Amino acid sequence: MTIRAFSHRCFNLWITFAAFFSGAALAANLPAADCVITPHRITELSSPVMGVIEEVLVHKSDRVSKGQVVATLESSVEKAAVELARARAAIDSEVEEGKINREHDGKRKQRVESLFKQKNISEDVRDEFLRDEKLALVRLQQAEDLKKIRIYELAGMEARLAQKSIRAPFDGYVLERMKNPGEFVEEQAILRIAQLDPLNVEAIFPIELFGKIKPGMTAKIHMEAFPSQSKAAKVVLVDAIGNAASGTFGVRLEIPNPDNTIPAGLKCQAQME
Secondary structure, eight states: OOHHHHHHHHHHHHHHHHHHHHHHHHHHHSOOEEEEEEEEEEEEEEOSSOEEEEEEOOOTTOEEOTTOEEEEEOOHHHHHHHHHHHHHHTOOHHHHHHHHHHHHHHHHHHHHHHHHHTTSSOHHHHHHHHHHHHHHHHHHHHHHHHHHHHHHHHHHHHHHHHTTEEEOSSSEEEEEEOOOTTOEESSOEEEEEEEEEEEEEEEEEEGGGTTTOOTTOEEEEEETTOTTOEEEEEEEEEOSSOBTTTTEEEEEEEEOOTTOOSOSSOEEEEEEO
């Protein structure tokens, strides 16, 4: 390596370190901001179809998993429709009959063609047989198409029945149980569910710092209720518009909370690192 190349490389390294330390110093010099820890998301869970609630399978503070059935609607009519559609979809007799006829016609065709060549049957008789053979093929195709339609009907009935089971859209906790068995629901929420991993940290910074805080930056979160503890959080969103009345802008950070050791609803201070 030449002296010039070595000097150029050292200069680039110096620029990189200078940028890193200047950025870290800038973040460390930013004032701490008031913040509050909130659930990652809250959903009011309702039914896609109207009906009478048969069961609510969870209670307040219960933990739920994504896809878990948390409530069901009365579905006796839909269950009967599924059983009927399943029985219809299992019918194979029409297809089997068509296959037997086709096999039999294949054997007859050889004999008819032989008799026709020997002039033992007229052309009209041969044409009538060929017509019957084609009609038998059409009837077999109709039977197979009908079988497919019945399978599609079964899938539709099963989908309607599935709508009677209300499932959790994500892992979380039940905040509130709003309906009970026997109540009729149309658009009303049945449960309120919160996702607590990760947690959101909603922080408010002075507008003078706009542009200095960017997604990907990290911060220490000091919780008011637990002053001896601090948690690392990452900036995931910065408001593009400030609040003129308060002279502030919002920043959202995320804290991993896999063991749910951090409760939502805490006041905190966010110190950029």
